Amino acid sequence: MSVTVRASAKINLHLGVGAPREDGFHPLDTVYQAISLYDDVTVSETDTDSLTVTGSAHVDVAGVPTDATNIAMRALAEAPCGSAHDVRIAKQVPVAGGMAGGSADGAAALLAHDRLHDLRQSDDLLLAQAARLGSDVPFSLVGGTARGRGRGELVEPIVDHGTWWWVVVPAAVGLSTPEVYRHFDRLHPDAPAEPAEPAELLAALASGEPVRLARALHNDLQEPAIDLRPELGDLIARGEAEGALRGMVSGSGPTCVFLCDSQEGSMEVLTALSASYDVVLSAVGPVAGAHVLG
Ligand SMILES: C[C@@](CO)(OP(=O)(O)O)[C@H](O)COP(=O)(O)OP(=O)(O)OC[C@H]1O[C@@H](n2ccc(N)nc2=O)[C@H](O)[C@@H]1O
Numbered sequence: 131m132s133v134t135v136r137a138s139a140k141i142n143l144h145l146g147v148g149a150p151r152e153d154g155f156h157p158l159d160t161v162y163q164a165i166s167l168y169d170d171v172t173v174s175e176t177d178t179d180s181l182t183v184t185g186s187a188h189v190d191v192a193g194v195p196t197d198a199t200n201i202a203m204r205a206l207a208e209a210p211c212g213s214a215h216d217v218r219i220a221k222q223v224p225v226a227g228g229m230a231g232g233s234a235d236g237a238a239a240l241l242a243h244d245r246l247h248d249l250r251q252s253d254d255l256l257l258a259q260a261a262r263l264g265s266d267v268p269f270s271l272v273g274g275t276a277r278g279r280g281r282g283e284l285v286e287p288i289v290d291h292g293t294w295w296w297v298v299v300p301a302a303v304g305l306s307t308p309e310v311y312r313h314f315d316r317l318h319p320d321a322p323a324e325p326a327e328p329a330e331l332l333a334a335l336a337s338g339e340p341v342r343l344a345r346a347l348h349n350d351l352q353e354p355a356i357d358l359r360p361e362l363g364d365l366i367a368r369g370e371a372e373g374a375l376r377g378m379v380s381g382s383g384p385t386c387v388f389l390c391d392s393q394e395g396s397m398e399v400l401t402a403l404s405a406s407y408d409v410v411l412s413a414v415g416p417v418a419g420a421h422v423l424g
């Protein structure tokens with residue numbers, strides 16, 4: 131018997147970052163949105179642990195570890211069960227792209243393990259296991275649109291009355307999340323302890339109006355990401371010139387995402403950017419958190 135769980139990519143509609151805490155993590159006030167790019171993780175019982183990773187053409191499968199350090203394998207080690215597992219990951223989410231693909235796989239493995247062994251653990255227990263795996267992993271379980279605080283692991287669903295159309299442009303080479311946070315610290319040695327709050331963004335989500343949401347998007351990691359990869363600034367300007375309401379770096383980058391006024395609008399921006407960029411995808415949000423398929 132096997133269980134397949136689907137988990138999505140995330141973007142950060144608001145990413146407020148404060149000065150680093152004593153444990154080295156940065157306090158965040160963020161608004162996550164799950165969008166329609168998915169990783170599928172299939173888990174079955176076996177005699178010895180094994181892992182296979184496959185992916186769409188735009189996914190750098192070689193950048194994903196296939197040993198015990200893979201976050202899906204770490205998730206199974208975290209879960210309370212002694213048996214060995216075969217794990218198959220089919221990736222659509224760009225690797226090291228600022229879209230939490232690893233976190234999606236971790237969340238999917240936790241849920242698949244729970245269902246495979248019919249453990250029926252409480253949401254709180256799964257969320258606590260997820261938080262130990264990484265700051266973004268609890269959101270991958272929850273999905274939808276949600277506010278994240280603490281180091282990002284304290285997640286609370288929020289009101290979102292929109293259907294938001296995104297164009298997604300991944301980069302061929304990823305960016306390291308810790309490196310982008312370190313660069314934020316270099317650029318902002320006097321960052322306030324409290325991260326910026328998303329008040330106007332919350333109102334824009336409740337209104338369902340794309341122009342209002344576009345104005346309220348905010349990412350404190352965009353400046354360090356562009357400083358490390360100046361071409362991302364050119365990409366954002368190009369997408370906006372082609373008709374996107376607003377472009378921004380996704381999380382710590384280097385993927386850039388473009389909010390469009392409608393599905394048709396997103397197809398026009400996708401077509402225009404495809405003339406110059408190898409991989410241009412479209413996605414809609416919000417979508418569900420990690421869920422069993424079939
Ligand atoms: C930046 C964000 C925004 O959502 O996502 P990505 O762009 O990576 O997808 C997240 O904060 C990434 O979360 P995640 O990738 O789960 O991070 P973790 O595994 O917990 O931590 C990896 C490293 O990132 C840094 N880190 C992470 C979270 C945080 N609040 N402060 C940090 O300084 C630390 O250097 C940490 O050692």
Ligand SMILES: Nc1ncnc2c1ncn2[C@@H]1O[C@H](COP(=O)(O)OP(=O)(O)O)[C@@H](O)[C@H]1O
Pocket residue numbers: 193194195199200201202219224225226227228229230231232233235236304305307382383
């Ligand atoms: N299942 C996984 N999928 C992708 N990356 C993984 C996975 N497990 C571990 N990693 C490692 O985590 C790093 C960050 O991956 P990812 O979650 O895709 O990016 P980001 O943190 O930018 O959202 C990768 O560079 C890779 O070394």
